[in-house]
Amino acid sequence: METSKVGEELIKEGSPKITDKDIVKVVDKSEEIQKKFGPRGPLQRFIEDARLLIAVVKDYWTGTYRKLPYGTIAAIVFTLIYVFNPLDLIPDVLPIIGEVDDAAVVTACLFLVERDLLAYKQWKQG
Secondary structure, X not given: XXXXXXXXXXXXXXXXXXOHHHHHHHHHOHHHHHHHOOOOOOOHHHHHHHHHHHHHHHHHHHOOOOOOOHXXXXXXXXXXXXXXXXXXXXOOOOOOHHHHHHHHHHHHHHXXXXXXXXXXXXXXXX
């Protein structure tokens, strides 16, 4: 099974379990999560996407932007927590390969929420 499909399956299984507590965790840990998207490794190409994903969660939580389905927020929160958790499917302590699954999950998330994220980005810039 290709990695993007694995990422998509993980999101579809995990996002229904997301709670308000998880959203708060992403908001509270946003700086630490952002650091996971560093200038080296498989997540470097998602630095700007990570900023956008964190921003949409924060704006959703504060009530500033609510024009997206809860399923979209759940998928984003699941993805950010997955990246933040060092003991996910492939532990991040394994150099490079430990971040490959994170990159697959981020890629799948961006694909799944693309339309809602684009609308948010336009709203944010507008």
